[in-house]
Amino acid sequence: MSGAEKTIPLREGLWTEKGHDGQPHLLGHRCLDCGEVFFPRKENGICTHCHSQNLELIELSRKGQVHAFSVVMLRPPGGYYRGDVPYALANVLLDEGVLVEGLVTDVNLDDIKVGMDMELKIDKLHEDDEGNTVMTYKFRPSAA
Amino acid sequence: MKNMREAVIAGVGITKFDSYDGEKGRPLRQFYDLGSEAIQKALDDAGMEWNDIQAAFCGSVYCGTGSGHQTIQKIGLTGIPIVNVENACSSGISALRLAFQMVGAEIYDCVIAAGFEQMPRGPIQSTAWPVWQRQMGFNVQPADYAMRTVRYMEETGATEEDFARVTVKNRNNGSLNPNARMQKPVTIEEVLSSRMVAKPLRFLNACPLADGGTAVIVCSRDKLKSTDKVVTVAAATLCTAFYSSARIQGADHVQTSADQAFEMAGMGPEDMDVVQAYDTMSPGELWDLEKLGFCKKGEAPHLLREGYFDLSGKLPVNTDGGLMSRGHPLGATALAQVIEIYRQIRGEAGPRQVAGAKAGLAHAMGAGPNSGVVILKR
Numbered sequence: 001m002s003g004a005e006k007t008i009p010l011r012e013g014l015w016t017e018k019g020h021d022g023q024p025h026l027l028g029h030r031c032l033d034c035g036e037v038f039f040p041r042k043e044n045g046i047c048t049h050c051h052s053q054n055l056e057l058i059e060l061s062r063k064g065q066v067h068a069f070s071v072v073m074l075r076p077p078g079g080y081y082r083g084d085v086p087y088a089l090a091n092v093l094l095d096e097g098v099l100v101e102g103l104v105t106d107v108n109l110d111d112i113k114v115g116m117d118m119e120l121k122i123d124k125l126h127e128d129d130e131g132n133t134v135m136t137y138k139f140r141p142s143a144a
Numbered sequence: 145m146k147n148m149r150e151a152v153i154a155g156v157g158i159t160k161f162d163s164y165d166g167e168k169g170r171p172l173r174q175f176y177d178l179g180s181e182a183i184q185k186a187l188d189d190a191g192m193e194w195n196d197i198q199a200a201f202c203g204s205v206y207c208g209t210g211s212g213h214q215t216i217q218k219i220g221l222t223g224i225p226i227v228n229v230e231n232a233c234s235s236g237i238s239a240l241r242l243a244f245q246m247v248g249a250e251i252y253d254c255v256i257a258a259g260f261e262q263m264p265r266g267p268i269q270s271t272a273w274p275v276w277q278r279q280m281g282f283n284v285q286p287a288d289y290a291m292r293t294v295r296y297m298e299e300t301g302a303t304e305e306d307f308a309r310v311t312v313k314n315r316n317n318g319s320l321n322p323n324a325r326m327q328k329p330v331t332i333e334e335v336l337s338s339r340m341v342a343k344p345l346r347f348l349n350a351c352p353l354a355d356g357g358t359a360v361i362v363c364s365r366d367k368l369k370s371t372d373k374v375v376t377v378a379a380a381t382l383c384t385a386f387y388s389s390a391r392i393q394g395a396d397h398v399q400t401s402a403d404q405a406f407e408m409a410g411m412g413p414e415d416m417d418v419v420q421a422y423d424t425m426s427p428g429e430l431w432d433l434e435k436l437g438f439c440k441k442g443e444a445p446h447l448l449r450e451g452y453f454d455l456s457g458k459l460p461v462n463t464d465g466g467l468m469s470r471g472h473p474l475g476a477t478a479l480a481q482v483i484e485i486y487r488q489i490r491g492e493a494g495p496r497q498v499a500g501a502k503a504g505l506a507h508a509m510g511a512g513p514n515s516g517v518v519i520l521k522r
């Protein structure tokens with residue numbers, strides 16, 4: 001510990017801390033030609049649906065429903081994931097109609113169900129080798 | 145694809161699928177040992193010499209640069225073009241499709257497609273996920289399948305017991321296949337009490353890994369050494385993903401690869417006597433059969449319960465035990481699917497023979513995604 005430890009995002013550009021309503025929001029792309037919505041944003045600026053390069057950055061809804069999920073019972077290969085095992089992953093269908101895969105938190109793993117209302121939470125993922133607290137986006141149950 | 149010359153199968157070869165890692169008394173065999181054994185067996189089966197082969201397409205995934213060249217060096221050096229084909233789990237069927245087209249287009253008269261693999265030991269690193277997604281724990285292949293399984297259960301009412309039945313059926317069939325890695329049947333209870341890997345999928349819902357080699361010789365009819373029970377390649381197709389999302393419904397690449405194959409063959413699902421569906425994970429066999437057109441969405445679990453897909457059923461599926469029993473050497477798997485259909489149509493499947501089989505379909509799919517379909521007929 002050098003004393004210079006910081007709180008850092010897992011990756012720049014996945015979300016904004018303060019959106020239009022002062023709350024964190026995931027950042028996606030909307031295609032201005034075909035209307036398709038993407039998360040994460042298209043790094044190369046190309047819509048893979050209609051091939052337009054006319055994309056705008058948008059804040060995605062904080063709310064959605066569980067479309068599919070799994071409780072993972074084994075540690076993923078490679079040592080990249082440093083969290084608890086078992087852990088839950090879900091594909092959450094946000095209000096814009098875009099599916100976002102993410103970790104699920106603040107829930108008993110046996111209670112996750114398809115259709116469950118979820119909301120975005122920016123939460124600690126792990127501590128990196130330099131002692132920084134790495135933050136990421138997760139989903140937690142919400143009151144609809 | 146119009147008016148192609150008929151391409152037929154002259155012979156096939158396959159090794160026993162097993163772990164050849166040299167540990168615990170098991171033999172150490174490299175991919176080129178397995179691949180060249182399969183190629184020699186295919187030559188023997190066809191009654192051909194290596195000099196008869198004019199080109200080679202070699203499927204593998206983890207064998208490194210020039211793996212086909214290293215394999216064929218063990219057989220003979222005749223200067224022919226060798227092209228290595230890496231298309232994940234569909235590598236072998238992708239190689240066969242190229243052989244089929246080369247013969248069909250009259251570029252060559254006799255081409256070999258091979259597939260072989262010695263699987264890496266330990267957890268397989270995948271670059272399919274960017275680092276930040278691996279840090280979030282997304283890089284668990286069974287979890288992807290598990291999420292698709294959850295959707296399938298939601299949409300069709302299929303149960304974990306149905307998925308266990310797929311494993312039980314395939315392991316029963318595998319017990320009749322001396323080339324399969326797993327030859328011991330299992331019960332529904334054993335599957336349902338096996339270790340959970342990624343809910344709702346358990347250890348015995350997943351196919352085991354294996355090493356192995358396969359080869360198929362494709363030629364024009366006039367090059368056959370024997371015209372007894374000739375098997376024709378009626379279709380070989382390959383599709384990749386069509387754009388699709390929660391908002392925009394795109395075509396399904398598996399369904400499209402099957403539709404194209406049936407059209408090419410001038411046949412329909414009802415003409416197939418035996419099917420090799422893709423069962424890396426047991427639930428996958430059910431939705432695969434639906435996407436390939438053998439029944440409507442959600443019907444496969446009911447048909448399975450009735451015994452429709454059993455060896456003695458109306459449409460036997462994965463008669464050699466499928467991936468679930470054979471094990472899964474990535475580069476070799478797809479041609480093993482094809483070889484079983486060939487054996488069935490030739491009446492050479494021994495205790496697992498489907499009486500009177502005249503036509504069949506082999507499917508391979510996987511990462512990419514790719515989906516390859518081959519239809520063989522007598």
Ligand SMILES: [Zn+2]
Pocket residue numbers: 031032033034035036047048049050051052
């Ligand atoms: Zn677009």
